Amino acid sequence: MRTLSKSKIIAFRQCPKRLWLDLHKPELCDDSASETVFKIGNQVGDIARTIYDSEGTGVLIDIKALGHGEALTRSAKLLAEGHSPVFEAGLKTEGALAYADVMLPDRSDDTLRWRMVEVKSSTSVKEYHHDDIAVQSHIAVSSGVRLSSVSLAHINTSFIYQGDSDYRGLLQEADLTEEALSRGDEVKQWIADAQVVAAMAEEPEVATGPHCTKPFTCGFCDYCNRDKVLPEFPLGSLPKLHIRKREQFESEGYADLRDVPDELLNAVQRRVKQCSVTGDAFFDADGAAADLSPFGFPAYFLDFETILFAVPIWKGTRPYQQITFQFSLHTLAKSGQLAQTAFLDLSGNDPSEPFAKALISACGKKGPVFVYNATFETSRIRELAERFPDLADSLLAINARVVDLLPIARNRYYHPSQQGSWSIKAVLPAVAPELNYDNLTGVQDGGMAQEVFREAIQDETSAERKREIEQQLLAYCRLDTFAMVRLWQFFSGRDEPALQDVD
Numbered sequence: 001m002r003t004l005s006k007s008k009i010i011a012f013r014q015c016p017k018r019l020w021l022d023l024h025k026p027e028l029c030d031d032s033a034s035e036t037v038f039k040i041g042n043q044v045g046d047i048a049r050t051i052y053d054s055e056g057t058g059v060l061i062d063i064k065a066l067g068h069g070e071a072l073t074r075s076a077k078l079l080a081e082g083h084s085p086v087f088e089a090g091l092k093t094e095g096a097l098a099y100a101d102v103m104l105p106d107r108s109d110d111t112l113r114w115r116m117v118e119v120k121s122s123t124s125v126k127e128y129h130h131d132d133i134a135v136q137s138h139i140a141v142s143s144g145v146r147l148s149s150v151s152l153a154h155i156n157t158s159f160i161y162q163g164d165s166d167y168r169g170l171l172q173e174a175d176l177t178e179e180a181l182s183r184g185d186e187v188k189q190w191i192a193d194a195q196v197v198a199a200m201a202e203e204p205e206v207a208t209g210p211h212c213t214k215p216f217t218c219g220f221c222d223y224c225n226r227d228k229v230l231p232e233f234p235l236g237s238l239p240k241l242h243i244r245k246r247e248q249f250e251s252e253g254y255a256d257l258r259d260v261p262d263e264l265l266n267a268v269q270r271r272v273k274q275c276s277v278t279g280d281a282f283f284d285a286d287g288a289a290a291d292l293s294p295f296g297f298p299a300y301f302l303d304f305e306t307i308l309f310a311v312p313i314w315k316g317t318r319p320y321q322q323i324t325f326q327f328s329l330h331t332l333a334k335s336g337q338l339a340q341t342a343f344l345d346l347s348g349n350d351p352s353e354p355f356a357k358a359l360i361s362a363c364g365k366k367g368p369v370f371v372y373n374a375t376f377e378t379s380r381i382r383e384l385a386e387r388f389p390d391l392a393d394s395l396l397a398i399n400a401r402v403v404d405l406l407p408i409a410r411n412r413y414y415h416p417s418q419q420g421s422w423s424i425k426a427v428l429p430a431v432a433p434e435l436n437y438d439n440l441t442g443v444q445d446g447g448m449a450q451e452v453f454r455e456a457i458q459d460e461t462s463a464e465r466k467r468e469i470e471q472q473l474l475a476y477c478r479l480d481t482f483a484m485v486r487l488w489q490f491f492s493g494r495d496e497p498a499l500q501d502v503d
Ligand code: SF4
Pocket: 014, 015, 016, 017, 018, 021, 206, 207, 208, 209, 211, 212, 213, 218, 219, 220, 221, 222, 224
């Protein structure tokens, strides 16, 4: 019998085939999406150790250095002694093993028991955490460890970091003792069933479906879908299609949105279908021009880049707070003259206040401030106004001038190449095909911008690499605002030659 780790048992709970592939064909797994989650989990785990071990007497079981065998032996010894907290303690029972994030000795009734805490980087207890905790508890109890409580510690979003590495209050515990300890028989059955699948010579037959992305996106999706002929216009391209309606369409045999009868679609979905059938764009040019006609000059075009941390690093900020570190602003004068300015802070210090001041100075006092999907920018501006009351009036005055281009695009334009999306990256290739995010070196989307920002503020990042990142970020954000200029020009119905960006 194999010894299956907790993550393998959880993989089995999602899909038996996933467990089998994990064990027998791991090279087929694309787990790039889980790397960031893994890094965040490590950061939160590191901080949890400082929170639960303020005296520094705890012992961390270093699985990589020790290997599973030695890690389990050392853990068993420490758990039998009960002198100090143990982190990443190895626990093993027949057919399964797990590593417990935090084990705290509890001698409240004169016998050694343990408070087991599983640390997660989420902001609440998720449905799938219940299985996770049940497996962990079963393995602990079956291996002879007496548990006084079982809880899950998740990120407390109302925590505000006060500096000096003081993270008390960052984690919030949910007591799951009763439930976790009552599911032993269930877990035993999962382990037994998972063992049967693990021992199969051939991969089990499981069709792909909603379970492939719930609770996690499975890394074997490409492999499992390799022979599937995907429709040219999948149902997923229908805007705001409720999952139940989608399931209904699928059960009625519709795979391509072009086949769905009109009477089953709403007006926007019918428009998307119509464009997909004919291959033609929809453009209400008069409506778009009318939407933009009230706004004069100078016209500003603004876009932000933000960063967030599960474990806040700057005083006065909360976990997962979106912190602005960059903006690009194009300004168009009545004469047609275009100018661009930018702010980018890679110093590693909190960029919020310098960002707010630079923004106020760049946006002037009058003229529309065009953004694409206004909720994002206006929310960040409001948050800055709350943090810096001295700047609040000036910041909120910018918000009062914001004009959102997204609803104009959504109501007035659709091209079949958008595949149901009105993101600026979906609309731009249809309106201005010569502007292409794929031509950018390095950073090509918001996720990449966050990734390189994190890299740039590390002490070990070389000055040369930092310069390279700076250039990439500036070029990326600049394209975002120039794209808005071109969308504005297209929607306004202006017949002068396409505006060109300035150097
Ligand atoms: S892609 Fe879906 S069917 Fe394939 S292994 Fe993953 S969860 Fe199972």
